Amino acid sequence: APGRDFTIQRLTSVSQLMSFFFIIMVLLARWEEEKYEDGVKWKFLEHNGPYFPPEYQPLPDDVHFYYNGKEVKLSPAAEEVAVFFAQMLDHEYTTKKVFRDNFFKDWREEMTHEERLLIKDLGKCDFGELHAMHKAKVEARKNMTKEEKQALKEANQKIVDEYGYCLLDHHRERIGNFKIEPPGLFRGRGEHPKQGMLKKRIQPEDVIINCSKESRIPEPPAGHRWKEVRHDNSVTWLASWTENIQGAIKYIMLNANSKLKVSGPASRWQYEVARKLKSCVDDIRNQYMKDLHSREMEKRQKTPTADTVGCCSLRIEHITLHKQLDDKEFVVEFDFLGKDSIRYYNKVPVIKKVFKNLKLFMENKETGDELFDRLNTGRLNKHLSSLMPGLTAKVFRTYNASITLQQQLRELTNSKLDSATAEKLLSYNRANRAVAVLCNHQRAPPKTFEQSMANLQAKIDARKDQLSAAKEELKEAKKEAKSKGEADAKLLVERKQAAVARCKEQLLKMEVQATDREENKQIALGTSKLNYLDPRISVAWCKNMEVPVEKIYNKTQRDKFAWAIDMTEADFEF
DNA sequence: CTCAATACTTAGAACGCATGAC
DNA sequence: GTCATGCGTTCTAAGTATTGAG
Structure with missing residues (x-):
């Protein structure tokens, strides 16, 4: 089947050939840009090591x-x-x-x-x-x-200046997290079985330094030594240590806008693969409709974590099958905790065949058993990449997010002449929101949400009162004008009319704001914006709508997406 | 191949500061 | 000037992807 897929895919359209050609061109361009052989991340790396949190200061004598x-x-x-x-x-x-x-x-x-x-x-x-x-x-x-605040700020800046940058292949680059994580009590997300455990203080003796052999090796704090100093240019990290809660390795790495990240495989490249998916997604979807039978293997057990799952690790208790639900047939009800213990709840109508297969997968199993007991992410991605080179579940996510943004922007925004910037931005946010909903990017409602919503509502109410008062005054003025007919009175009518209009406009604005905020209560827009949406879609939209790009990307985001801001034309299509 | 270790990306919450309304 | 509020930054947990050993 994989062979057949590939043939079909290759023969189906000229545009695929074109996009394949384009990918190769990008690959070559990337090669050129990186200039190093495969697996080599840098030729020169120099830094001052991580910054350690201050030592513990014992309590004063009067605190017991x-x-x-x-x-x-x-x-x-x-x-x-x-x-x-x-x-x-x-x-x-x-x-x-x-x-x-x-x-x-x-x-x-x-x-x-x-x-x-x-x-x-x-x-x-x-x-x-x-x-x-x-x-x-x-x-x-x-x-x-x-x-005092100024002095503190300056002290912090000094730390950033000393530890916050490194020299990587002759470029000064900002380090993303140059501070060693301070000790404290572990706070996992959700019902984490290890919450409350002591996260121990990291000593230089726990830390591995990675840098160039010929660079100035960072000095460990006085009286200490490093666990190890190595010179491994096949990785991007500058320092690492093992934390004591999960036994996981923590890394000191570069900032998101560094060359290493921006031109790394994750950024531009992922969008090109996702764009390629656009040209063959229909084929792939048709194909998986045809072979709705997969048979693979595998299980896995790890150190205790919060009980969360992903699509491959769903257990039978996470779905409920409804032959009939409301007015729909063959509905699958999902209810599970995903990454970060964020709940996913959805009722999805499926075709009969899928429904029957799921029922089959649930047979002779009990609570706690895996729904897809022969499937894992490795297997899934292996299969996906046989359908299209480079295709993984993540590419699907990127594709779905980006194509949705593009569609929503087209649907929600009028021509550039029709609306004010504020309205355009509202539409942009709504398009972004549609993506966040699709990706299930949720957040806890802000702690101050109810209060700030009430404040806004109070303002709205006040404005409403003001509006009705203004209307009343207008009516009075009209009556006056009718009976007297003086020029002064007519002028007054006009003034009152303007006041009513202004009031209405402000009211509308606030009501829109309230709706926007309410809609955004449990939705987090940042993640999709930063990680899944091809920035060129947004940049092109800005150009078309004559919206300054600063309105949708802040400084950090502009740094990260500088490549897209530079190269994107208004006619860009994902 | 499988499994575990390692490397790197994605994620929401907390923090803290700038800004704008009053 | 004060104060709330929204926004950007920081933090680090929690995923996925890749590598490497057996």
Whole structure:
């Protein structure tokens, strides 16, 4: 079947040949640009190493911790961890059993033998004074004078200047995360079984440095040494360490606007592959409608994480089959937690064949069993790339997002002459929103949402009152004008009419704003904008609509998409 | 090939600062 | 000037992709 797919695909259209040709041209261009052999990411790399967070400052003598009502002076190590907990006391995490249990277990490990003997019940711990001290500190920071704030800013800038940049192949590049992650209590997303565990302080002895052999090797902090210094130019990271919660490796890497990222495989390149999918997506869709039978294998087990799934790892409890639902036949109801424990809920009508297959896959299984027990992401992507070179699930996502944006922009925006910039931007946001909904990019409603919505509503109400008052005045003025017919009175009518119109306009604007905000309550636009939408679509739209590109991309985004802003013409089509 | 380790991208929340309304 | 609010930045968790060992 893969062979046949490829043949069909190759013969179907001239435009495919064209796009294939284009891909090769881009490949060559990219080759030219990168100028290094495969797998080599740089020839020269020099940096100052990561920035370490400041050492723990023990509590002042007048701040106390109490156990069972009695004052206890904690050892520095135990005290530091106690402060982590105290700082989070306002957060609801600290009320959760898993969080508390994990915290307490790890905390006890930091205690001295004596402390461990004494402190056996978290419920008997009183962190009140530590908590109060933390809040006072936050408050004090907020109330700093202008000069103090300025001094702090300058100090931070000094750190950025020293540690925030590296030299990569003769270019000074901004580092994305040059700071070692400070210690604290782990906060996973969703019901994470490890929430509350102690994330330990990283020492230079834990850190591997990666740089050029011939570069100036970064100095470890005084009295310390690095775990290792290596010179591996097949990777892009500058430093790494292993964190203690999941045992995962953390990396110090470059900023998103660096050459390495912008010309890396992920950015421009992914959009070209996705564009190519446009020319053969119909074939591929027809094909998978034909062979609705896949048979592969595999399972996997990892260290405990929050219970989340993706399309390949769905379990049978995540879908419900409805032969009939409302007025539709063969409906699949999805309900599961995806990445970041974000819920996906949807009812999707499918064709009979798919419905029957799903039913078959669920047979003789029980809760906890995988729906597609012979499928995994590797297998899926292998199959996809046999349909079109470079095709993966992610390419589909990029394609779907970009094509949706383009369609929505066409549907939602009028000609450039028809509307004001604000209205154009609203349309752009709506198109962006449609994409975010498609990709299930959700956010928690902002904490201040209800309040700010109420504030806006109050403004709207006030404006409404104002409007009716203005209308009333207009009516009065008209009556006056009719009975008297003086020029002055007529002028007054005109003035009142203008006032009513202005009022109406402002009211409309606010109402639109309220709608926009309400619609955006649980939708996050940033992720799709940054990661899935071909920036050339947006740049072309700006050119066509005569909207400055600054209105849709901020500085950071303009840096990241500089290549698209430079090269895109108004007639660009995804 | 499989599995685990490693590398890199994607993600939402928290933070903090600029801005604009009053 | 004050204050809320929205926005950009920072942070780091949580995915996917790739590599490499056996």
